[in-house]
Amino acid sequence: MSGIVDGPEVSALLGELTTMVGRADPYPRYARLREISPVVRADDGALVVTRYADCSTVARDGRFVHMPPDVLAVLGFPDWADRPSLRMMFTSMLIRNPPDHTRLRRLVSGAFTARRVAELRPAIGRLVDELLDGLDGEVDLVAALAFPLPVNVIGELLGVPAPDRAQFQPLVRDWTRILEVLTPEAVDQADAAAAVIRTYLEDLIATRRRRPGADLLSALIAVEEAGDQLSGEELLTTAALLFAAGFETTTNLLANSVVALLEHPGELARLRAEPELAQPAVEELLRFDSPVQLLARVAADPVEVGGVVVGEGERIVAYLGAANRDPDRFPEPDRLWLERPDNAPVSFGGGIHYCLGAPLARLEAQVALPALVRRFPALALAGAPQRRDSLSIKGLTRLPVSLR
Numbered sequence: 001m002s003g004i005v006d007g008p009e010v011s012a013l014l015g016e017l018t019t020m021v022g023r024a025d026p027y028p029r030y031a032r033l034r035e036i037s038p039v040v041r042a043d044d045g046a047l048v049v050t051r052y053a054d055c056s057t058v059a060r061d062g063r064f065v066h067m068p069p070d071v072l073a074v075l076g077f078p079d080w081a082d083r084p085s086l087r088m089m090f091t092s093m094l095i096r097n098p099p100d101h102t103r104l105r106r107l108v109s110g111a112f113t114a115r116r117v118a119e120l121r122p123a124i125g126r127l128v129d130e131l132l133d134g135l136d137g138e139v140d141l142v143a144a145l146a147f148p149l150p151v152n153v154i155g156e157l158l159g160v161p162a163p164d165r166a167q168f169q170p171l172v173r174d175w176t177r178i179l180e181v182l183t184p185e186a187v188d189q190a191d192a193a194a195a196v197i198r199t200y201l202e203d204l205i206a207t208r209r210r211r212p213g214a215d216l217l218s219a220l221i222a223v224e225e226a227g228d229q230l231s232g233e234e235l236l237t238t239a240a241l242l243f244a245a246g247f248e249t250t251t252n253l254l255a256n257s258v259v260a261l262l263e264h265p266g267e268l269a270r271l272r273a274e275p276e277l278a279q280p281a282v283e284e285l286l287r288f289d290s291p292v293q294l295l296a297r298v299a300a301d302p303v304e305v306g307g308v309v310v311g312e313g314e315r316i317v318a319y320l321g322a323a324n325r326d327p328d329r330f331p332e333p334d335r336l337w338l339e340r341p342d343n344a345p346v347s348f349g350g351g352i353h354y355c356l357g358a359p360l361a362r363l364e365a366q367v368a369l370p371a372l373v374r375r376f377p378a379l380a381l382a383g384a385p386q387r388r389d390s391l392s393i394k395g396l397t398r399l400p401v402s403l404r
């Protein structure tokens, strides 16, 4: 069947994706949605696409843009500019359109190029070794590795002092929930977290203003002070976005990857024996269980996608996690195959918003995963992993493993 399909089965499948069970294993639901039609309509009116080609189009085609923040008024938040969570998210580069997006991204892109990031390899290697050195017996791998590695790497780059970093794990989790759930309760909870993040960063910016360091935050403060490239508010939202994006998703890449490897002992053994597989392995792990499962956009002009015309002003959601399992793009999509040829998952999005931190996230995983599995040959699950209740960011809050 083709065309835009809605109805009870589509509603039920999309509804399941909002439950813990559906979020734990969304892949059969995605497959069924893809079979029903390339483009379906959700109960709230948004279109949903699940094929690789269509999700790529949504990410890359410049006619798909982000909602301007004043649409938040229509969605029940006329006071969005006074709500810390909404303001800090919806005025950040992640959700801005050109030309502001172009200006903001250019200010920081130099710090995240593949070449600059490659220089961090030795420091990341040392940090991984230090974290693994301290481990024995049974541990929660989220607390022991998946969170501390990326938070310390981005904290170091940005200039967030080491003792202050850990508190941001729950705060960022609560804040970023509004990417998925815009109910008054979710926004209230996100506001409380965002207000703490905001106050912390305001203080840190004041400190660095007085005593600049060699960090990215000090560099951004200098840009703000130089004139018309960056406002004080944008300095704050850029710092908040970089810090949050720098650990939140990478934590989940590491945790999801360990679970996937433990569920595929043959592939785990290959990675252990051949650490040079790290690069293709990380691409396949990104594909297999992507930490970011969806993108949302609105059509600024009519665009053809999946055989239908998406009208101006229509909202569309691209399920990246579904695209990554599209059998038309990836043969045997449900199989974890570390050496999968021609592997190009859409886990980092595409187009002008293509993940700024992709080289950094890849490097951290390429260093950490082989090191972990080689150091602990008996690595095994020691209890049920605890999932976070989210699909836009798919990951774990706890991953109990035994090491010996």
Ligand code: HEM
Residues within 6 Å of the ligand: 059, 093, 094, 095, 105, 112, 154, 241, 242, 245, 246, 247, 249, 250, 253, 290, 291, 292, 295, 296, 347, 348, 349, 350, 352, 353, 354, 355, 356, 357, 358, 360, 361
């Ligand atoms: C496995 C880890 C990561 C995944 C899966 C991921 C995924 C993504 C995706 C899908 C987008 C595009 C969102 C959209 O188009 O709406 C994005 C954007 C972004 N990511 Fe990542 N990310 C990861 C790690 C990082 C890291 C380590 C940083 C550190 C700086 C980072 C910073 C950003 C920023 C700043 C944007 C916004 C870029 C823009 O709007 O131009 N990400 N990320």
